[in-house]
Structure formats: C-alpha cells, structure tokens
Amino acid sequence: MSALPSPRSVSAPLPLSRQAAAAPEQPISRLMADALDNPKLISLAAGFVDERSLPRKLVQRYAGRLLDDPHSGGQALQYGLAAGDRQLRQAIAARYFADRWPQRTDAMILTTGSNQLLHLISECLLEPDDIVLCAAPTYFVYLAVLRDLGVRAVSVESDEHGVCPEALERTLDDLSARGLRDRVKMLYLVPYFDNPAGVTMPEHRRRAIIAALGEQAELAPPIALLADNAYRDLRYDGADVPCFVDLGAEPDWTIETGTFSKNLSPGLRVGWGVLPEPLHTAVLRRKSVIDFGSPHFSQCVVRDIVADGQLDEHLQNDLLPTYRSKRDAMIDACQRYLSRFDGVHFQQPGGGLYVWLQVPEPLGTAAGSTLWETCVRHGVLYVPGGFCFASEGAPVQNNTMRLSFGVQPEPRIAEGIELLGQAIEEALRRV
Amino acid sequence: MSALPSPRSVSAPLPLSRQAAAAPEQPISRLMADALDNPKLISLAAGFVDERSLPRKLVQRYAGRLLDDPHSGGQALQYGLAAGDRQLRQAIAARYFADRWPQRTDAMILTTGSNQLLHLISECLLEPDDIVLCAAPTYFVYLAVLRDLGVRAVSVESDEHGVCPEALERTLDDLSARGLRDRVKMLYLVPYFDNPAGVTMPEHRRRAIIAALGEQAELAPPIALLADNAYRDLRYDGADVPCFVDLGAEPDWTIETGTFSKNLSPGLRVGWGVLPEPLHTAVLRRKSVIDFGSPHFSQCVVRDIVADGQLDEHLQNDLLPTYRSKRDAMIDACQRYLSRFDGVHFQQPGGGLYVWLQVPEPLGTAAGSTLWETCVRHGVLYVPGGFCFASEGAPVQNNTMRLSFGVQPEPRIAEGIELLGQAIEEALRRV
Numbered sequence: 001m002s003a004l005p006s007p008r009s010v011s012a013p014l015p016l017s018r019q020a021a022a023a024p025e026q027p028i029s030r031l032m033a034d035a036l037d038n039p040k041l042i043s044l045a046a047g048f049v050d051e052r053s054l055p056r057k058l059v060q061r062y063a064g065r066l067l068d069d070p071h072s073g074g075q076a077l078q079y080g081l082a083a084g085d086r087q088l089r090q091a092i093a094a095r096y097f098a099d100r101w102p103q104r105t106d107a108m109i110l111t112t113g114s115n116q117l118l119h120l121i122s123e124c125l126l127e128p129d130d131i132v133l134c135a136a137p138t139y140f141v142y143l144a145v146l147r148d149l150g151v152r153a154v155s156v157e158s159d160e161h162g163v164c165p166e167a168l169e170r171t172l173d174d175l176s177a178r179g180l181r182d183r184v185k186m187l188y189l190v191p192y193f194d195n196p197a198g199v200t201m202p203e204h205r206r207r208a209i210i211a212a213l214g215e216q217a218e219l220a221p222p223i224a225l226l227a228d229n230a231y232r233d234l235r236y237d238g239a240d241v242p243c244f245v246d247l248g249a250e251p252d253w254t255i256e257t258g259t260f261s262k263n264l265s266p267g268l269r270v271g272w273g274v275l276p277e278p279l280h281t282a283v284l285r286r287k288s289v290i291d292f293g294s295p296h297f298s299q300c301v302v303r304d305i306v307a308d309g310q311l312d313e314h315l316q317n318d319l320l321p322t323y324r325s326k327r328d329a330m331i332d333a334c335q336r337y338l339s340r341f342d343g344v345h346f347q348q349p350g351g352g353l354y355v356w357l358q359v360p361e362p363l364g365t366a367a368g369s370t371l372w373e374t375c376v377r378h379g380v381l382y383v384p385g386g387f388c389f390a391s392e393g394a395p396v397q398n399n400t401m402r403l404s405f406g407v408q409p410e411p412r413i414a415e416g417i418e419l420l421g422q423a424i425e426e427a428l429r430r431v
Numbered sequence: 432m433s434a435l436p437s438p439r440s441v442s443a444p445l446p447l448s449r450q451a452a453a454a455p456e457q458p459i460s461r462l463m464a465d466a467l468d469n470p471k472l473i474s475l476a477a478g479f480v481d482e483r484s485l486p487r488k489l490v491q492r493y494a495g496r497l498l499d500d501p502h503s504g505g506q507a508l509q510y511g512l513a514a515g516d517r518q519l520r521q522a523i524a525a526r527y528f529a530d531r532w533p534q535r536t537d538a539m540i541l542t543t544g545s546n547q548l549l550h551l552i553s554e555c556l557l558e559p560d561d562i563v564l565c566a567a568p569t570y571f572v573y574l575a576v577l578r579d580l581g582v583r584a585v586s587v588e589s590d591e592h593g594v595c596p597e598a599l600e601r602t603l604d605d606l607s608a609r610g611l612r613d614r615v616k617m618l619y620l621v622p623y624f625d626n627p628a629g630v631t632m633p634e635h636r637r638r639a640i641i642a643a644l645g646e647q648a649e650l651a652p653p654i655a656l657l658a659d660n661a662y663r664d665l666r667y668d669g670a671d672v673p674c675f676v677d678l679g680a681e682p683d684w685t686i687e688t689g690t691f692s693k694n695l696s697p698g699l700r701v702g703w704g705v706l707p708e709p710l711h712t713a714v715l716r717r718k719s720v721i722d723f724g725s726p727h728f729s730q731c732v733v734r735d736i737v738a739d740g741q742l743d744e745h746l747q748n749d750l751l752p753t754y755r756s757k758r759d760a761m762i763d764a765c766q767r768y769l770s771r772f773d774g775v776h777f778q779q780p781g782g783g784l785y786v787w788l789q790v791p792e793p794l795g796t797a798a799g800s801t802l803w804e805t806c807v808r809h810g811v812l813y814v815p816g817g818f819c820f821a822s823e824g825a826p827v828q829n830n831t832m833r834l835s836f837g838v839q840p841e842p843r844i845a846e847g848i849e850l851l852g853q854a855i856e857e858a859l860r861r862v
Contacts (some may be wrong), residue, residue: 017554019554021556023716060494070483112496112722123448127449180458185445221446267728276444289550291543292546300698
C-alpha cells in the first residue's frame with residue numbers, strides 16, 4: 001500500500017533461455033483471447049467448435065457409468081500408461097485403419113490433443129535448419145511449432161486438391177540442386193478438409209504423393225509423411241478417402257495422427273498418432289518424462305463412448321447435421337454478400353470447419369491492414385491468410401483469410417459475412 | 432501372409448534428432464510398466480496413489496452437475512484458455528497463498544499435472560551446461576528432464592530437514608571459484624514431504640534459504656527458486672508450513688508449483704504454478720503452441736470441487752486417514768521386519784507417500800544388484816535410491832531406496848516389507 005518502490009525491483013528478472021527469449025508471440029492466442037474477451041465481436045477466426053452440439057449428455061452418461069464401478073472408476077482416476085489407455089488405442093486402430101499396419105495399437109500414442117503429438121514428433125525428428133515441406137496454405141500453429149525449433153518450413157504449390165505432386169518434385173529437385181535434400185525431413189499434410197483451406201486430397205493424388213516419397217526413400221534418408229487427420233470425421237458430403245498408410249504409404253516413414261477434439265470434444269483433449277520405430281519409442285520416452293501420459297479419465301470416457309458406437313451416433317444425429325447446415329449458412333452468405341465483388345473467390349468445403357476466402361487483389365488481410373481495421377470496427381474477426389504460409393517456397397497470398405463456421409450459430413455466421421462484405425466495400429473505397 | 436521379406440525393409444528408418452537419439456531410457460517408466468504388468472509383484476516402487484480412496488463419487492457428482500447445465504457443460508467440453516480456467520486459478524491462489532503475491536491468478540498457469548510445468552519452466556529458463564542445484568536425494572523424474580535439456584544437476588548436502596543452507600553456500604562458493612556461478616540458474620526443491628526422502632523443510636530453514644538466494648540476487652543474475660509443492664496437502668502430522676513466497680522469497684525469482692494429482696486424482700491431470708515475468712509469458716506462449724491448454728473439462732470439475740470446499744472434506748474424511756494409516760503400516764512393518772539389521776535407517780514421514788530407507792552398507796540397491804535381484808525373486812519392488820541423486824555434488828548413497836505406501840493396501844505393505852526383510856537377509860549372506 002506504500003507509494004515507495006518495493007524492494008522487489010532490486011533484483012534483475014530471471015533471464016530466459018535463448019529459445020524462449022527468441023520466440024515471437026503466437027498470433028492465434030491473441031485472436032482467441034480477443035474472441036473470448038469480446039462477446040459482441042463476431043469471431044469467424046477461432047478454431048473452436050460449436051458449443052451447443054457438444055455431447056454434454058453423452059459425456060455425462062459415460063462418465064457417470066465409468067465412475068459408478070469401483071474398478072473402472074478407480075482406474076480412470078489413477079495414472080494411466082504414458083502411451084495412453086490400451087483399449088482406446090485398439091478402438092482407434094479398428095476405427096481408422098485397414099489391416100495393413102501391423103501392431104498399430106502398440107505403435108500408437110495418446111496425447112493432449114493431437115497438437116501435443118505434432119510437437120513431440122517434431123522435437124524427436126527435427127534439428128535446427130532442417131526443412132519441412134507443407135501445403136500453401138497450411139495449419140499455422142504447426143508453422144509456429146517449427147519456427148520454435150529453428151526448422152525451415154517450405155511451402156509447396158497447392159490447388160483445390162491440396163499439395164501438387166509435380167510441385168513437390170520440383171521443390172525437391174530445387175532443394176537437391178542447392179545441396180539441401182538431406183535436410184528435408186518431413187512432408188506435413190492435413191489431408192482431410194484441411195485447416196485452413198478446407199480441401200481434401202483425393203485418392204489419386206495421395207497415391208502420387210506416396211510414389212514420390214517412396215522414390216525419395218530409395219535415394220536418400222526417407223522423408224517422413226506426417227498426415228494430420230484432425231478433420232476426417234467431419235465429412236458433410238461425399239465418401240471417405242482411405243488414409244495414406246492404407247493406400248500403400250510405407251509404415252516406416254508414415255505418421256498418421258488424429259484427435260477427438262473436433263468430432264467429440266476439445267475439452268477432453270484426447271489426440272492420437274501411429275508412429276514408426278524408432279520415433280515411437282523416442283516420443284513415448286519423452287512423453288513419460290514430460291507428463292506421464294495425458295488425462296486417463298478423459299481417455300476412459302472417450303474409450304467407452306467409441307466402443308459403444310456412440311461416437312457415430314453423435315456424428316450422424318448431431319454433429320454432421322449441425323455443421324453441414326452451418327457450412328451451408330456460410331457459403332450462402334458468401335454468395336449473397338461477397339460474390340458481387342470482382343476477385344472474391346471461395347469454395348464449398350466438403351467437411352471440416354473452414355472456408356478459405358480470397359478478397360479482391362488490391363486488399364491485403366494482414367492484422368493492421370485497412371481491411372483488418374475496418375472489420376474490427378464493423379465487429380467481425382477472421383484469421384489473416386498470411387499466417388498460414390511458410391516463409392519460404394510458394395508465394396504468400398496476402399489477400400486471403402480463413403473463416404470458421406465452427407463457433408457461431410447460423411444467424412451470426414450470416415451477420416458476420418454481411419459485416420465482412422460491408423468492410424470489404426469500405427476498404428475498397430479507401431485503397 | 433507371404434514369407435517373402437516385405438518391401439518395408441527397403442527404406443532406412445527415420446533418423447531421430449540428436450536430442451531424441453541421445454535420450455536414455457527413463458527408469459521409472461520401466462518400473463511402472465513392471466508394476467502394471469505383474470499384479471502378483473508387490474510394488475512399493477510406483478508413485479501411484481491409493482486407488483480405493485480416489486474420489487469416484489465426488490467426481491461423478493460434480494461432473495454430472497457441470498454437464499447438466501448447457502452453459503457450464505458446453506464451456507467445459509470446449510477449448511479453454513491456454514493458461515487454464517480462470518476461476519480455478521483464483522481458487523488455487525486463495526487456497527495456497529497469503530496476500531503478498533500480487534496478481535497471482537494472472538501469473539498462474541494450469542498444466543497437465545505439475546510435471547508438464549516443471550518441463551516447460553526448465554525449457555524456458557535453462558540452456559545446455561547450465562546448472563540446477565537440488566537436494567540429495569531429489570525427485571528423479573526432474574533429473575531426467577534436466578538431463579534431456581543437457582543441464583547439469585548438482586546436488587547439495589541435505590539432512591532430515593532438506594537442503595542444508597551452509598552446504599548451499601559452500602556449493603555456490605565452490606562453483607564461483609570455478610567460474611561457474613553465472614551458470615547456476617535454479618535451486619529445485621520439493622519442500623513438503625518430498626519425493627523421495629519424505630522430509631519437510633521447516634520454516635527457519637526456508638528463511639535461511641531465502642536469505643542465501645536474496646544475497647545471490649544482489650550479486651549476480653538471480654537464481655530461480657523452484658518450489659515443487661506436490662505433496663503439501665498430504666500432511667498426516669503437525670502444522671502446515673508457509674510456502675516460500677509467503678515467507679518473503681522474492682516473487683521475481685520464486686516459482687511455486689502444485690498439483691491435484693496427489694490430493695485428488697492423477698487421472699484428471701491438473702497441475703499449476705505461479706511464475707514471475709517474463710518467465711510466465713514465455714511458458715504460456717509455449718503452452719499455447721504445444722497443446723492450447725490442458726483439459727478444460729478436468730479443470731472445471733476440480734474448480735467446482737475446490738470452490739465447494741469438497742477437497743478439504745475429501746482430505747479430512749477419506750484421504751488423510753487412509754494414508755496416515757498406510758504410513759503407519761509401513762513404519763510398523765519396517766520396525767518389525769527391518770530394524771533388526773545393523774545399518775538399516777528410516778524415518779517416519781509426516782506426510783506424502785514415501786519412506787526413504789537405508790540398508791546395511793555392504794548392500795547396494797541398484798537395479799541388477801544382489802539385493803534388487805533377490806527382491807524381484809521374493810516378489811517386491813522398490814525404487815533404487817541411486818536414481819534420486821544428481822551425478823555431481825553430494826555423494827550418491829547407493830545403499831538407499833524409496834518405498835511408497837501410496838498404492839498397496841495395508842496388508843500388502845506389511846507383506847512387502849516382510850519380503851524386503853527376507854531379501855535383505857538373503858542378500859547379506861551372499862555379499
């Protein structure tokens with residue numbers, strides 16, 4: 001209560017490690033905090049899920065049942081295995097994979113969302129100045145993971161079907177010519193309804209990617225294929241596509257990850273991945289030291305829900321109809337309020353949570369740009385597309401944005417897009 | 432189904448990063464796996480908690496109530512803040528701290544158990560070849576965290592009250608004389624009923640440690656004090672001791688961490704810590720990139736249990752009587768079956784989960800030693816004391832072991848100690 005300087009100011013602050021001191025602020029955190037703090041702003045930015053369709057009653061029923069039984073309840077509240085609940089791993093293996101991948105239950109690790117696993121995999125595979133190839137655009141949080149590790153992300157030209165195999169080969173040729181082929185350690189893909197572009201890679205293109213990586217593996221140390229299948233279950237149109245390993249990608253260099261954050265609940269934080277050796281052992285060891293395994297209680301609840309077929313019930317009856325309708329609401333609103341502008345482009349995604357929008361060329365979408373400021377003033381928030389491009393490789397498209405239809409109810413989606421239209425109009429007048 | 436070699440064997444395995452390739456196996460994982468796999472073996476090794484006293488009904492009631500309400504239920508199953516649920520942070524601040532620490536709710540981060548936080552703090556503060564001082568013995572998983580970062584752990588002579596302040600000063604003088612004072616970044620302590628020795632640092636000694644670190648902070652970059660209060664609530668005798676920051680340790684260089692794993696449930700995986708700036712910002716940023724925050728659902732359940740005073744009810748009515756009685760069972764059995772050997776020493780811990788046992792000098796306790804092999808044959812498992820010593824500083828006591836009374840019911844505790852007595856007798860005949 002005194003106005004005198006406190007004795008606290010005597011000592012210097014604790015110096016940070018070089019890595020921590022060098023880390024830039026993570027844009028998504030600020031965007032998320034903005035969205036949570038300002039309920040009036042219509043955030044089409046945050047990658048959150050629809051709150052009303054979260055399976056409250058389902059989790060309540062299964063948590064209740066689990067805890068009723070002294071044995072299963074006691075086990076759920078105890079430490080689990082560092083690799084995660086074995087029966088849940090079996091259920092995931094059965095749900096998502098054909099039989100080709102031997103011992104996939106043993107090669108699986110459950111993590112705190114799949115994002116923790118992306119981080120652990122990267123730490124165990126990558127060195128500073130190594131190169132990871134990715135789509136243009138790609139998942140921006142993973143770009144931050146790579147940046148923190150001092151790893152170079154190089155984007156590969158992509159179209160409405162994802163990364164182009166010819167562009168992948170060209171990029172590899174180019175890196176080889178510069179003596180950098182040995183530094184290329186991984187190709188990172190979000191093959192289903194990707195974040196941010198909403199595109200799914202069709203089977204023929206997956207096969208072409210597999211062939212290209214297979215060829216590389218014969219010439220030099222293999223390039224890991226990290227397939228982040230976070231949105232696979234959020235399919236509103238068309239048929240499922242087999243995952244890479246089921247299409248013949250070598251289990252020796254293929255990593256498949258997934259999560260129950262999008263199809264069930266992010267608050268439970270259960271992600272998973274199947275990893276080749278020796279990566280699997282290295283990640284498991286690291287996880288044992290860091291946190292001894294992710295929450296066993298959440299894993300047991302998810303296990304029982306999946307084992308009872310209730311995840312599919314939830315998807316068919318609640319989640320897919322809800323999101324399909326929200327997706328339609330966003331596309332309708334885009335057609336209604338945005339298609340009148342020359343140079344606006346968007347595609348209807350067959351699943352996932354995102355619409356990738358291109359605005360007229362004179363406009364940029366970066367935080368601080370005229371359009372950004374105008375949008376914030378009008379009360380609508382988006383993720384600037386520039387965040388989603390690696391700093392090397394295919395050119396950054398600065399006139400793009402990621403719009404999410406996950407969080408907002410339909411009227412707010414329509415209202416948000418209408419506000420965006422007004423903001424574009426105003427910004428166009430000012431540039 | 433063919434006997435021919437599969438095409439898989441053509442490509443080389445993915446090469447690991449140097450850090451991952453260099454990481455040794457973590458002994459506790461193997462010990463835990465052993466314990467889980469062999470139900471007949473009496474494990475006094477694993478740091479698990481008593482399963483029958485886990486608050487099944489309490490968690491069921493609060494999870495049920497939380498999920499009944501569309502608003503609170505929806506929020507609990509949604510992503511939370513990267514820093515963790517705000518109300519839970521407030522409840523923790525109110526529960527464990529006096530008013531001295533300003534803005535401690537804002538400076539708090541919730542993690543996947545406190546172990547994830549120990550890891551994040553270390554990554555953000557420490558560089559390879561930095562030095563962390565610790566007790567002899569100390570928490571061995573944290574030694575593994577430091578080893579993975581290339582950090583040198585140096586143990587400081589400790590007695591039945593924990594680290595000796597005079598030994599701390601001697602160690603610092605010695606390191607200064609060797610030009611290494613600037614590399615000393617942290618003193619790591621488990622000040623309540625510590626793992627593995629079961630000792631609590633009394634108030635007068637805490638004050639001496641604070642004075643020594645305060646003096647250091649005036650001379651050079653401050654040495655962080657990391658107080659890991661994991662076992663504070665598991666107090667079976669005597670009065671609570673204030674934490675370091677409440678005894679005058681500077682918030683600028685003091686980190687206090689805790690967890691709900693021991694006093695409530697490790698399956699929920701809710702840990703916490705209060706951090707000085709700029710460390711707090713660095714850790715929060717890192718956590719945002721790694722996993723976006725630990726499970727919100729668990730945090731909400733813990734929040735409601737703590738806010739309703741039900742944690743204290745659970746402690747007073749269930750947990751403390753259970754563990755007090757198990758502690759007594761272990762000490763009684765040690766007196767009955769072990770005190771007949773010359774050179775056996777143990778102390779009754781006032782709380783926590785561990786008894787630190789010294790066996791007769793000719794015996795070693797390392798994995799693979801005569802005593803270890805004899806114990807495994809007799810069907811009892813312990814943690815070799817040697818795991819719990821840093822490789823530099825105060826000498827390793829190879830004739831020690833950590834015994835946990837957490838998991839086993841009382842008759843099994845007694846039986847385990849009886850088997851240990853038989854094994855010691857047999858091993859003594861053979862050395």
